[in-house]
Amino acid sequence: MLRRLVLTAVALVALALSPGARAQEPLTVFAAASLTDAMRDLGAQWRARGNPAPRLSFAASSALARQIEQGAPADIFMSADERWMDYVQERNLIVNATRVSLLGNNLVREYSQVLDLYALNYGLGMGRFSFGTAINIFNSVVSVILLFTANGIFKRVTKESIM
Numbered sequence: 001m002l003r004r005l006v007l008t009a010v011a012l013v014a015l016a017l018s019p020g021a022r023a024q025e026p027l028t029v030f031a032a033a034s035l036t037d038a039m040r041d042l043g044a045q046w047r048a049r050g051n052p053a054p055r056l057s058f059a060a061s062s063a064l065a066r067q068i069e070q071g072a073p074a075d076i077f078m079s080a081d082e083r084w085m086d087y088v089q090e091r092n093l094i095v096n097a098t099r100v101s102l103l104g105n106n107l108v109r110e111y112s113q114v115l116d117l118y119a120l121n122y123g124l125g126m127g128r129f130s131f132g133t134a135i136n137i138f139n140s141v142v143s144v145i146l147l148f149t150a151n152g153i154f155k156r157v158t159k160e161s162i163m
Contacts, residue, residue, distance in 0.1 A: 026052040028073055030064040032080030039078070061085075068093050 031039045061079040079085040123132020
């Protein structure tokens with residue numbers, strides 16, 4: 001299961017990169033040391049598909065985040081600690097739209113499988129992108145309705161608005 005999630009992560013990054021000039025440049029991947037085996041397997045699969053071998057750098061998430069902060073070039077940062085991902089995001093060292101929480105152990109995933117993550121996993125895993133998109137649009141509409149409902153209740157109770 002972890003391997004499938006890592007493959008999904010690499011597929012997302014590959015889709016995000018432009019196919020032109022970047023196609024011949026090796027990716028530089030900064031990954032948590034706990035992902036060493038999985039990332040080496042993915043690197044081999046990436047090479048087998050005709051891509052240049054990725055440059056893999058493994059260390060503690062904190063060390064990698066600090067290296068990025070000091071200017072080390074990384075195309076992909078895979079942190080094992082959400083706090084260090086927050087750290088680089090707060091300093092605008094990553095593109096916010098590319099941040100996706102994809103990996104976790106079974107205990108964490110059992111309690112964190114929310115609708116957004118389910119739709120992402122289902123849409124990407126099954127190749128049903130339109131279904132995943134429809135679920136996420138529906139989720140957004142429901143969220144807006146709940147927000148306005150909560151604001152209406154809050155206004156009635158406190159005579160103030162939360163928005």
